[in-house]
Amino acid sequence: MISQHLAEALRDAGVRWQPAAGDRFVIPQPELAGELFTLSEMTIEARDYPTGTILGFNGTTEWAMDSVAQDDTLWMPREDQLRELLGGAFIGLTRSAVDPLDGDEAVRYTVTLQTPSGGVTEHVAQAAADAYALAVLALVDLAVGERST
CATH class of the missing domain: 3.30.160 (Double Stranded RNA Binding Domain)
Structure with missing residues (x-):
């Protein structure tokens, strides 16, 4: 898997991500360090709105979040x-x-x-x-x- 440092460099260089099923991402917050998420229609899905893309967590009772803005995530490309x-x-x-x-x-x-x-x-x-x-x-x-x- 790509290092988080290089994923940040890709983002900072302007490489854009259009979330799709199977994509992996992290939420760069200290309390979520080491957690890797995978988009899936069953658990995490991308929802497009005029204000931006939201990654919705469906039925994940172990997490205290319903969704996260795409801008608050870091794509970990395969x-x-x-x-x-x-x-x-x-x-x-x-x-x-x-x-x-x-x-x-x-x-x-x-x-x-x-x-x-x-x-x-x-x-x-x-x-x-x-x-x-x-x-x-x-x-x-x-x-x-x-x-x-």
Whole structure:
């Protein structure tokens, strides 16, 4: 699963979320730290109103909340959702072993992208989801750079 730090970076970079069944999110409040929620028509559903999207908790007696505004949540995208955001820029994902004698984690994941200028970039992390998130952030940075020139 993507780290909360990278999920915050995606949100702050302008990556938008249209809630759908199966999506995961957190509510960044100290009393809910570590709680991961999943949208489902049975328990948590997205309700669209003119004022914004509300995530309604249906029949969840263990929680003292009926709903939460989407703006008060943080989307935790899955690998497939991040890969979809990469679109045609996505070349591939590779997994490589790192020498454990170096004191590093034993595995690294690399997402390779084709940039709009025809170049290739690589984005490396210890988890595949985080490598995808880093690649999405790089694409956003490239797009913002192109718009400002």
